[in-house]
Amino acid sequence: MSRSSLFNSLKPLVDRRLWTLILSILLASGAQAETAPETDAPEFVRVKKNADDRPVALQTAIAHYTAKDGDLKIDLVGAVHIGEDAYYQDLNKRFKEYDAVMYELVAPEGTRVPKGHKGTGSAVSGLQNGMKDILELEFQLEKVDYSPENFVHADMSPEEFAKDMADRGDGFLQMFARAMGQGLVQQSKGGANDAAIMMALFSNNRAIKLRRLFASQISDMDNQMRAIEGKNGSTIISQRNAKAFEVMGKSIKDGKKNIAVFYGAGHLDDMHQRLLNDFGMELKSVEYLDAWKLE
Template sequence: MSRFPLLSAIRPLLDRRLWTLVLSILLASGAQAETKTESDAPEFVRVKKNASERPVALQTAIAHYASKDGALKIDLVGAVHIGEDSYYQELNKRFKGYDAVMYELVAPEGTRVPKGHKGTGSPVSGLQNGMKDMLELEFQLEKVDYSPDNFVHADMSPEEFAKDMEARGDGLLHMFARAMGQGLVQQSKGDTSDAAIMMALFSSNRAMKLRRVFASQISDMDNAMKAIEGENGSTIISQRNAKAFEVMGKSIKDGKKNIAVFYGAGHLEDMHDRLKKDFGMELKSVEYLDAWKLE
């Protein structure tokens, strides 16, 4: 057994090419396929800095949209899957005010998440829990209360997910290959994140130093997700978004007028474009919540 169990546990993350893919999925921050036109979407995840340009918080957006007649209101609520307890408690308070909250989770149709759920047992869920412990944060599924009646499962089932990936010729190996190419580009530019991670690991303030390093990667996630998505989108982002909006459309037909779409921040640029194009919605305002403290 290794003399340095923490280092052994996160060793795979120190490969820049794998790290790019893992962080994109864990934090769900990113962009759309390269074939899409330039979007006018706001930043759905950002690093807030003080007057001295020192990072103080990783933030996610709540973007407020309305139909032209004001009868329908839809909020895109960005999420990171690990965050501060205070962040999730604030979200819980806000969700009480919606007619319906569309939430993501690849699970059988109509799944209800029990309060305090510990995760799905999947490899991604395991990685998220590992990141939670490493960064001394909380896991979304444990802290968000999905039990209220206004929560609506709006995601693919595992069978739909697998079928779509197969039909598209998609898969983790393909995404790893695209991410590896992006990682090599970053290495050629002299990226120093690997060294920063190593220094943070052996710091006396390890969790906070790692948070700062990981948060700084957000500015590179656009290119990372473009590589992972490929030229025709992907099951992970564009196809799940289509499913979420199909479910949302049913809620609108059922008379819901004030709706939240609670999805990973990387899904929301595409959702912004769909709201404008397919639903005739207009962006009215954007606010930000602190998901991670960085000082």
């Protein structure tokens, strides 16, 4: 691809407001211009740095919870929807150890994702595939094996999603406005600027430099995830989380004792609070997996 073609195809990325929204879609998270209350939730996505304070990896968390009065164990397994092949292979191995793996995908109830799935053909799926190529990473739906029997679809159907958005008066423009507000806040704090993005786009080491820029945005998850939420929650985060936990509750009633909830990292702060408040769980430990190499 020529440099002029590359510039034209990636032109939206140099608009910080659209860039923030794209990041939000990729992680099923958002951004917030208002100050949000502190929580006791762990970092579900972070940038790991070496002794010289240089970024070496974008990491996602696996947070381990246990019931206070029983033997139920629930892990919140954070995901970025594009990542290293080794990252997804590690997850595939870990998922074999669970009684049930709750997974996200806005699709008809009970959907089974075929192995090596290329995406849904939606605009979001198209963005994710495009970002995969730009950052020289892999697409989650292609690399995670959803075919084992312990995988359980735990998300809204398209009809439920559309109805909830309509009932709440939520929509793309409202989410865009909130994301745009956080983009301005990040700019005032010295976030990635247009010049840095342009330099990365035309660098000989383009993929790594773009990863670093994106990782710095993504790692600000505590603020980012709440913009799409707004003050009253949103379909894309809190309402889908409620659906996931409804499905998980049925699995618990069916006798499942060792459960993973595999969702975009932007969902997990809300899920953490639900586990503590609604399920009587305690956070026992957190481990981190390298999702992107940054050097």
